[in-house]
Amino acid sequence: MSAPNNPAFVVRQDDITQTGLIDQPLLTATDLADGEVLLAIDRFSFTANNVSYAAFGKRFQYWDFFPAPAPWGQIPVWGFADVTASKHPDIKVGTRVYGYLPMSKQLKVQVGQLTDSSFVDVSEHRSHLALAYNQYQFTANDPAYRREHEALQMLLRPLLITSFLLDDFLAANDFFNADDILLTSASSKTALGLAFMLHHQKGKRAKPQRIVGLTSASNRDFVAGLGYYDAVVGYDDIEQMDSTRRSVVVDFAGNSDVLGRIHQQFGNQLTFSSLVGAAHWDQRSGNSKDLPGPVPEVFFAPGYWAQRAKESGNGVLMQQFAALWAPLVQSVAQWMEIKPVTGPEAMAVAYQDTLAGRVSPQQGVIMQL
């Protein structure tokens, strides 16, 4: 069978371990209506966060962004694309953008809400989805953009915005009066980002909490070596933790056994339990409502951003984020190894590796179809 000329990498919506390639019509300028723009997708990052988009595709409507014929779904990814054809008077061919993309080679968008720095894809099928995911930034007018840091931007920006919002949320709630902040899947980029931000801002906080990372035995040394956490504990040692310390847990792993054991260990000394991720996407089960201690609460970053933007304004939030982004990227650039993955076969392998948790936390996977 010859390779499709406009392939899309897809996974089965009902079994995300199954992958495939679907052929799509190759679009040209003649396929555009007024106001539409054609993007050639260049490169995108792939992390456990994208696996979570797939694992929660139906529940949180992630399959709706880039529809594929049943039973397939296109997983959204963060990356860069170039305008190759335009029927919008203010968007020129050659413009480079950053945003939410399918794992394919082309994307047609309907431009709306255009500013100097971004536009929103107002295509009908995306109108019910969060604005943060429908917005495309022009690299030329993005003060934080650096060509040489494109890989780090794709890998980190979507995740670190969540780290930033979690830091803000915890601070706004006076850290729920805790002594310790416990982060599961401490080796994930989102958890590392939060740990860095908590650590970086200790000096300006009245009573800085101890930042404790919980991770797999195999990732423990790497995580401890970064120095972002005050202590790093393997999942096997949860029962050895000091349960008299008032603690908040921020759960990036989504592993029912791990979270259950933390709740058992700390009981009412747990002052808040936040459900953020499911890096251990295949280890979710049961009902977290019956656990000892507080009922875990889901944290949805785009929703919290919208709430904070209403209170403080988008600009203020962006400035606060930029102040943390710069030192964090500087730090991560010292240790992160970028792993380029090119072509559908290599993508399928890297996808399975990410799904199975076989990617080293030191690596950042950048894909190109």
Ligand SMILES: NC(=O)c1ccc[n+]([C@@H]2O[C@H](COP(=O)([O-])OP(=O)(O)OC[C@H]3O[C@@H](n4cnc5c(N)ncnc54)[C@H](OP(=O)(O)O)[C@@H]3O)[C@@H](O)[C@H]2O)c1
């Ligand atoms: N709620 C939100 O708005 C929001 C926003 C951003 C991210 N998140 C979530 O945060 C989580 C982390 O995302 P990320 O992109 O930062 O992750 P990442 O950097 O790709 O994290 C990799 C780490 O996740 C764990 N892991 C991944 N797959 C695994 C598997 N199959 N089995 C066991 N462990 C596995 C391992 O950490 P350990 O060994 O340390 O467990 C691994 O080192 C995701 O679930 C993501 O969806 C949520």
